[in-house]
Amino acid sequence: MRRNNGWTPRFLALNSQSMAILKIARMGHPVLRKVAQPLSDPAAPGVIGLIRDMVETMEDANGAGLAAPQVHISARVVVFQAPEDRSEAPDVDPGDGEEAFDHTAELTVLINPEIEFLSEDRELGMEGCLSVPGLRGLVPRCPHIRYSGYNEKGEHFVREARGFHARVVQHEVDHLDGILYLQRMEDMGALMFESEMKHYIQAEDAQDAVSEERSE
């Protein structure tokens, strides 16, 4: 059937009250390469069910954010939890290299998002992705953005973000345009397994200490 206005979401028909953990598409699945469709009505019944399932899936997978294409739905919807005051990448537990995301941080639901870069700078920061399990990489991102979109009530909002918050938004919105963080990396030498990250960080810290000594 030809899609009217590009938007005939599968999930609108489901409208289930119960929450579900959804299957996450991994790199290679074509849904991750597609440009997702905007929602014609962000407050439509059924959208809230999708959002609940996305939040449950994100928390279950210990992610900071999730975009609808990652759960096989090609719609311009993302959810994320980024503490407002966190300016840097999350701390890494040196024990097992697992990141512990703070799921008590404010949840943002962002439908049909737009991003405006407020700085010409690009900062490198470590990213991972639930669709690329086990890997981390250094990705250049704009450190200061303004973003806008609709929340789950269909209300339009505009917000400024810096640092980690700005990074998460750019990462998630990239998913809506069919882009994975690996495609944003400039140095594939800075791609690593999550389990090796503690060694990378130790090496970086040692290097920083040396350059600090030299500059003193």
Ligand code: NI
């Ligand atoms: Ni991702």
